[in-house]
């Protein structure tokens with residue numbers, strides 16, 4: 001991967017959106033600070049002194065929503081941080097969010113994988129001991145990403161499930177309790193009750209507000 005570093009950008013995803021024609025496959029846009037970072041569901045992603053970057057893939061590979069969180073969790077593991085994936089692709093440590101991933105596709109050909117990891121005192125609510133060098137973590141995520149890109153679909157699904165925070169947890173969906181029973185490769189969850197099995201898309205449900213503790 002080819003790193004391009006900026007001291008400040010509104011959003012690394014937006015930078016790629018505006019410049020993808022002049023960028024190359026696997027260019028990585030890194031912003032030391034981001035002023036208008038975006039999250040899923042149009043949420044604001046605040047960051048300062050965190051790790052915020054976006055990778056451009058010029059490919060038709062469909063599984064970045066699985067590859068990205070697996071790579072991040074594997075990378076954190078190298079720093080002895082026990083992270084898990086909260087479906088669809090939040091990074092959880094000690095049951096709290098440490099990082100998020102925003103994937104956007106342009107013209108079915110360009111995929112932007114935006115990754116934000118809360119490393120600074122201000123944004124890291126997880127624990128004061130989650131202290132990792134930003135550059136070393138970035139390097140490790142890139143290394144793991146390259147490795148996970150080579151996984152076949154079976155390996156991807158197995159790894160994703162093994163690292164999952166949400167698998168087998170209960171959710172309240174439209175007033176009814178279901179168990180999260182499985183995931184599909186295309187990114188849906190399968191939820192199951194005694195008498196019903198549903199396949200739900202990540203845009204249809206905000207899992208955080210539905211999880212039953």
Ligand code: BTN
Nearest residue numbers: 011037038039040100101114116
């Ligand atoms: C989420 O949890 O909702 C996803 C957050 C994704 C944030 C990252 S930070 C780098 C990249 N640039 C953005 O504007 N967003 C993503």
